[in-house]
Amino acid sequence: MHASAPPSCTSDPAPSWSETARTAVSFLLFLHFFALAVGFTSNTWSPSPLLVRLRDVPPVRPYLQLLGWDVPWLGLYSLTHAAEDDTDHTLAAELRMADGSSREIVLPEPDLRLPERKRRFTRLAATVGELAGNSTVESILPQAIAAHFVGQYGAAGGTIRCRRHFLQPTEAVLRSGRDEIAPYSREQTLYEARILVSDGLVELLKIESAADVAPPAATTPATP
Amino acid sequence: MRQYLGDLSRSFGQAWNRFWFTPRDPLVLSVIRVAAGLVALYLVASYTPDLGRFFGPGGLLPVETIETLQRPDPESMPRRWRFSYLDYMQSGSDLWLAHVAGLAVLALYTVGFWTRVSSCLALVVVLSYVHRGPVLTGEVEPVLALVMFYLCLAPSGRYLSVDAWLARRRAASIPRTEPAPAGASNLSTAATIATRLMQVHLSLLYAGMALGKLAGDAWWSGAAVWWLIARPEQRLADLTWLADHPFVVNAWTHAIVVFELAFAVLIWNRLARPLLLWLAAAMWILLVPITGLAAFALLMLAANLSFVPPDTVRRAFSCCGSLVDPPAASLVEPPAAVRQP
Numbered sequence: 001m002h003a004s005a006p007p008s009c010t011s012d013p014a015p016s017w018s019e020t021a022r023t024a025v026s027f028l029l030f031l032h033f034f035a036l037a038v039g040f041t042s043n044t045w046s047p048s049p050l051l052v053r054l055r056d057v058p059p060v061r062p063y064l065q066l067l068g069w070d071v072p073w074l075g076l077y078s079l080t081h082a083a084e085d086d087t088d089h090t091l092a093a094e095l096r097m098a099d100g101s102s103r104e105i106v107l108p109e110p111d112l113r114l115p116e117r118k119r120r121f122t123r124l125a126a127t128v129g130e131l132a133g134n135s136t137v138e139s140i141l142p143q144a145i146a147a148h149f150v151g152q153y154g155a156a157g158g159t160i161r162c163r164r165h166f167l168q169p170t171e172a173v174l175r176s177g178r179d180e181i182a183p184y185s186r187e188q189t190l191y192e193a194r195i196l197v198s199d200g201l202v203e204l205l206k207i208e209s210a211a212d213v214a215p216p217a218a219t220t221p222a223t224p
Numbered sequence: 225m226r227q228y229l230g231d232l233s234r235s236f237g238q239a240w241n242r243f244w245f246t247p248r249d250p251l252v253l254s255v256i257r258v259a260a261g262l263v264a265l266y267l268v269a270s271y272t273p274d275l276g277r278f279f280g281p282g283g284l285l286p287v288e289t290i291e292t293l294q295r296p297d298p299e300s301m302p303r304r305w306r307f308s309y310l311d312y313m314q315s316g317s318d319l320w321l322a323h324v325a326g327l328a329v330l331a332l333y334t335v336g337f338w339t340r341v342s343s344c345l346a347l348v349v350v351l352s353y354v355h356r357g358p359v360l361t362g363e364v365e366p367v368l369a370l371v372m373f374y375l376c377l378a379p380s381g382r383y384l385s386v387d388a389w390l391a392r393r394r395a396a397s398i399p400r401t402e403p404a405p406a407g408a409s410n411l412s413t414a415a416t417i418a419t420r421l422m423q424v425h426l427s428l429l430y431a432g433m434a435l436g437k438l439a440g441d442a443w444w445s446g447a448a449v450w451w452l453i454a455r456p457e458q459r460l461a462d463l464t465w466l467a468d469h470p471f472v473v474n475a476w477t478h479a480i481v482v483f484e485l486a487f488a489v490l491i492w493n494r495l496a497r498p499l500l501l502w503l504a505a506a507m508w509i510l511l512v513p514i515t516g517l518a519a520f521a522l523l524m525l526a527a528n529l530s531f532v533p534p535d536t537v538r539r540a541f542s543c544c545g546s547l548v549d550p551p552a553a554s555l556v557e558p559p560a561a562v563r564q565p
Contacts (some may be wrong), residue, residue, distance in 0.1 A: 016247055017413050025417065025550060029244065033424070068354045068361075068369040077433040088457045115460070115516045116270040117260055118318055120360040120455055124284070127359040137293060141359070144289040151282045167454040170447070173467040174481070183456040 031059070039064040068094040088165040088184070089125035091145065093156035093195070103153060107145075128162040132191040139193065139204050146195045147202040160204070161192040244420055247411035253375060253418055254272075254383035255541065257343070257437035259472075260371045260525030261334025263519050264350050265365065268326055273355065275323055278357055280316050283359055287311050293359070301562070309348070326352070336385020343380060347372045364520040370425050373529050378418035382410065398498035422530040431488035437481050446474030452514045461513035476510075483507055497531055504528050 017025070038060050042051040042105030055061050066071035091107040124141070131138045146160045165184040172185060193204040271278070278285050294306075313319040326349040332338065333346035350372060354365050381387040442448035450473045453463045466473050483503055490496040505528075508521035529537065 006275055016411075017245055022241065022245055026240065026244070029417075029421075032421070036425065036428065038376070040432060066351070067373055068351055069366055071366050076366070077436045114270055114273075115458075116267065116519065117274060118457065119362060119516070120274070120278075120357075122359055123362055140289060140292050145284050148277075148282060148284045167451060169454075170450050170467045170470065170473070173454075173464060176472060 007009060015075065035060045035063050036069070039069055043070070054110060074101045087167060088161050089129045090165065091121075091125040091128060091142075091160070092125075092163065093146065093149050093158055093160045095149060095153055095158040095195075098156045103155070105149060105153075116146075125162055127180075129164055129190040132162060138191060139206065142191060143202065143204050146193075147198055150195065150197055150202050155195070155197065157197055158195045159192065160195055164188045164190050235386060242419055244412055247413045248416045248419065249410055250379050250382045250412050250415035251534040252529055252537050253378045253380040253415055254385065255537055256422075256526050256529055257336065257375050257380040258334060258337070258384055259522060259529075260368060260375060261330060261346065263364070263368055263526075264372065265327065265334055266519055267328045267368070268323075268353055269348065272323065275319060276316055278360065279310055279313070280319055281314070285359070285429055287356075290356070290358065305357040307348075308352040310352050310356040336381040336387050339381020339385055339387050340379070343372070343376045347376055362520075363366060363517060364523060367429065367520065367523050367527065370429075371422065371523065374418045374422045374425070377421070378415045379412050380418075382412075407541055419530050422527060426527050426530065427488050427491060430484050430491075434481055434484035434488060437484070438542045443477060443481050446470075446477045449473050449476045449480070449514065452511075458516045458517070459514050460516045463514055480507060480511075491531055501528055501531060548552060 003140060038051065038054045038057075042055050043165050047055075061070065063191070082175065093105045095103045107125060108118045112118040112121070124145075124173045128138075128141050128145075131141065142162070146158075148156060149158075149160075165187045168183065168185050192207040194207060195204055277283055310319065310322060313322050329342060329345045329349050333342040336342075348370070350365070350368055352367065354361050437443040437448070442451055450467070453459065453466060453473075469486065483500075486496075487500050487504060491500050505525060508524050512518050513519050
């Protein structure tokens with residue numbers, strides 16, 4: 001593999017665009033990089049008041065959001081923080097059917113083969129987990145998910161919960177042996193609500209008691 | 225002082241023009257287009273089994289739910305500006321029709337048919353899925369959007385495309401009575417602008433990745449790679465046996481951070497560039513088994529190609545024969561002198 005020739009190389013062809021075209025494009029490049037720089041630096045945990053104001057410059061936010069670039073770059077590409085919020089999440093619904101039987105659904109479903117499908121359901125569950133505790137928005141996604149389950153299976157009620165699964169540290173693996181150890185050290189219920197169905201409408205009644213528990217073998221996601 | 229400022233301004237202007245406006249061969253962008261098209265096709269096609277479940281009537285993510293989720297955020301843009309044509313698909317059959325049409329556009333983009341049009345349409349398709357289900361997106365979508373956006377600006381269909389093949393066939397069928405216009409070349413200023421934009425954006429992205437990692441304790445303590453390995457839902461291979469080799473885990477962790485920091489800065493150094501590009505290939509390939517981010521790794525590898533000169537890519541793709549040969553005259557930008565009235 002060879003490196004690119006330096007821009008100053010004498011064999012470079014001369015610019016073929018007129019000066020006016022180059023000036024116009026340079027101005028657009030400036031606007032583009034301004035928006036990009038503001039997007040990069042303001043999507044952090046505590047942006048300065050200046051950065052917050054710069055985001056309000058009229059074209060910046062719409063431009064970034066339209067192109068899907070208004071994302072928290074630092075968090076998104078950290079891959080792992082090994083922190084409290086860096087865990088796997090699942091959504092589980094225990095549905096009570098009209099005939100009295102019950103049905104349990106877990107997302108992501110353990111038998112999903114395509115990694116991207118599994119990742120989408122995991123992200124959905126993680127978003128429910130991230131919003132838990134924010135009373136304004138925490139029930140918005142679970143309500144839509146519960147309504148989907150009720151409509152799909154004809155359930156008469158049930159419970160929906162979002163669980164966080166904590167990973168095993170190296171010390172635990174070394175202590176117990178790789179073959180014996182469970183994939184997760186413990187799990188925590190982040191959000192739990194009762195599903196109420198009346199006249200075809202689905203409502204959620206949040207259950208406040210969330211607790212840490214050891215993972216039951218039956219609900220532990222299988223290792224791929 | 226006046227002399228100095230004059231020299232400074234002149235040198236800056238010349239360097240700026242050299243950097244952004246020196247025409248270059250769009251071969252590398254054509255290769256990146258094929259890779260980005262394949263990743264986009266995979267991402268959108270992977271929605272197929274769950275299309276109705278996510279976006280259909282009574283699905284997991286009704287449009288109103290996404291709207292309501294975004295409304296409490298005072299910074300959020302009105303939904304109508306986060307354009308997604310999937311928002312307007314009221315029935316299951318409409319949704320399927322739109323999905324199949326989207327896949328067809330991405331297939332045309334990948335094979336390079338009507339590339340100038342299909343590249344813009346392909347970006348609309350990808351962004352529509354991003355905006356329709358923002359809670360389902362992750363690392364790969366913003367990078368895919370940036371690569372596809374920059375490819376829209378350049379003649380990325382000049383090689384490895386149906387367009388080029390058709391142009392070559394047309395050129396062969398017309399008996400040539402006159403020589404090609406003097407100065408006609410396969411170089412393009414738009415290709416330079418797109419390539420440079422991608423390079424600068426990629427450097428920023430690597431800097432963001434490194435800073436993001438440095439914000440977490442695990443990347444300082446050397447345990448971060450273990451936390452990726454220990455995640456059973458994501459990984460493609462079980463490397464938990466590395467728990468017995470903490471030095472390997474530590475070295476791997478620190479190597480990733482050092483590499484990403486170095487890439488953001490040293491990629492602009494001509495001597496360091498080949499080394500960094502090989503290291504990038506190794507890093508992304510090794511991350512796939514433990515993160516499962518195969519599409520993301522492929523896309524990053526493809527985007528890294530923007531730093532590779534066209535001649536090197538042409539040699540690497542010499543097995544493709546005429547697909548990487550200079551294009552027929554009809555696809556080539558006429559020289560500046562010809563364009564001017």
